[in-house]
Amino acid sequence: MKSLHRHLLAAVAAASLAACSSVPLDSQAPVESRTGATSTTGAGTGGGASSSQTRVAPVDVTGTSNVNFSNLPRVVYFDFDSYVVKDEYRPVIEVNAKALTTNRKMKMAVEGHTDDRGSSEYNLALGQRRAEAVVKSLTLLGADPTQLEAVSFGKERPAVQGETEEAWAKNRRAELASR
């Protein structure tokens, strides 16, 4: 029963993910504005050099607030200077792995992030390691490596602003984004 429920959940999630990638930007459900996340919710809509990249604009990289994905948890949090995917996030990995194995055409980017202490480049590498740890967890559960790309934004896209342990903990994360 539980297994069936999971399969249904995964199928629904997969359908919504697949739909998302073909939905034009302006017909997306409104993205909830989260305090302090202004630098990320503007992603893709900024002018200048990124204006030709509108195909990726529908992705809300802060993740959890997009109603299209309300059934699919998309964020894994990490301890300081750690890239171990903790047991409590195993359900996040499992449901996304199921979505990927159900729909082999689905592609995801796993985006690693860090808190804002230390250098841009070392944090970029830490975020990359987190993203790769999540990709490895997904492939161990059957996702194909070609469906996944591990990338990192380092400390450049904090989920929340602030110089507190609470803020730092929310920024040490990997997010799953459809591509």
Next chain:
Amino acid sequence: MTRMAFESSSLSQIRFSRRSACGSLLALAAWPAAAQFRVEISGVGATQLPIAIVRFRDEDKTNQSPSAIIRADLERSGAFRIVDTGQASFDEASRPDMAQWRGRTADALVGGSVTRLADGRYDIRFKLWDVVKGSELGGQSNAVETPELRLAAHRIADFIYEKLTGEKGVFSTRIAYVTKSGSRYTLRVADADGENGQVALNSGQPIISPAWSPNGKELAYVSFERQKAVVFVHTVATGERRAIADFRGSNSAPAWAPDGERLAVTLSRDGGSQLFSIGRNGGDPRRLATSPAIDTEAEYSADGRFIYFTSDRGGSPQIYRMAPGGGGAERVTFSGAYNISPTVSPDGRTLAYVTRAGNAFRLVVLDLATPGAQPLPITDTSDDEHPSFAPNGRLLIYATRAGGRSVLMTTTLDGKIKARLPSQTADLREPVWGPYGR
């Protein structure tokens, strides 16, 4: 220089001199360049040459103040103490009373003029005197367009600096840095004093890790405009740009080899963050090292003998170095559990990097020429980042946090003379000092 008398000023003398100079500068709106500077002097016994630079004749008929620009340059270098000149003003043809300037404790004196030419350009002239000996040390005349007046003043500061210290000045060099304002990121190129900033790239996505090509014509950097880290090379004068590393995963941390033909980059295409060498147009990527750890933040020594880099192969991030072709690495930092962002002085003798102590990330320098030397902290701030040496190795530029914002500072290697570069509202980050020539 060697024949000129030095004066070892006491702290109180320096403070008094600075305060009185500041007061008069701030009171005069005609000297905007110097008024935006805040030079901090700390520590006792800094050996500085006292120099007086009077207002140039007719400089108030331009939109710049060459004498103020020169004063700020020389003060920021840490090698000079600026003697208050009040309202004094004379030109290069004058015969100033040396006894009077000796009485005002000046060892060197500069006067000059700015004259509008018939073709609209300005003829900027100056003369440098040795007050102690009562002799002339040199002077120049230079005709420039209005937008080049600042540059002409920086070149005069370079002339004075070299004449009196025997080393090349860096005041006419350029810096690059990134500003962040809201969700807008801008790569800027500015004079070494942070003025005259020009936009090289605007983006809605982060830009990090700018690096000047050895000839000062191109900037390599990491842009996230493709929703991931991609390394670009950008010709500053034309805006022409090319992606040189856009492999699967993240591409970052560009560092130019001294010959300008190849760059070291960090790629995750084969898993992990690993060091590669790649051609300046993106061809022929070669892996430099293989480790199960993070290897990143490569930087070549100026002589090309080493690549310094950050690695956590020993369990915590430390600085290592290896031959430019790769292979075995030698650990360089042993003090502290978190050392990142290495940059090596042009003479290869000093390593600057950021160390973590508790929750503080602090800029330190390490004497590489003395075995067993300990790193010396040279700031008292706690969010220092991205140090970069001036091409003469006498100053570092770095980013830090002050007043809730990210700002750029320059500091002497002993940490005693610091200047905060001007900024309005944006966060300033990722500074990098360009080479000689522009």
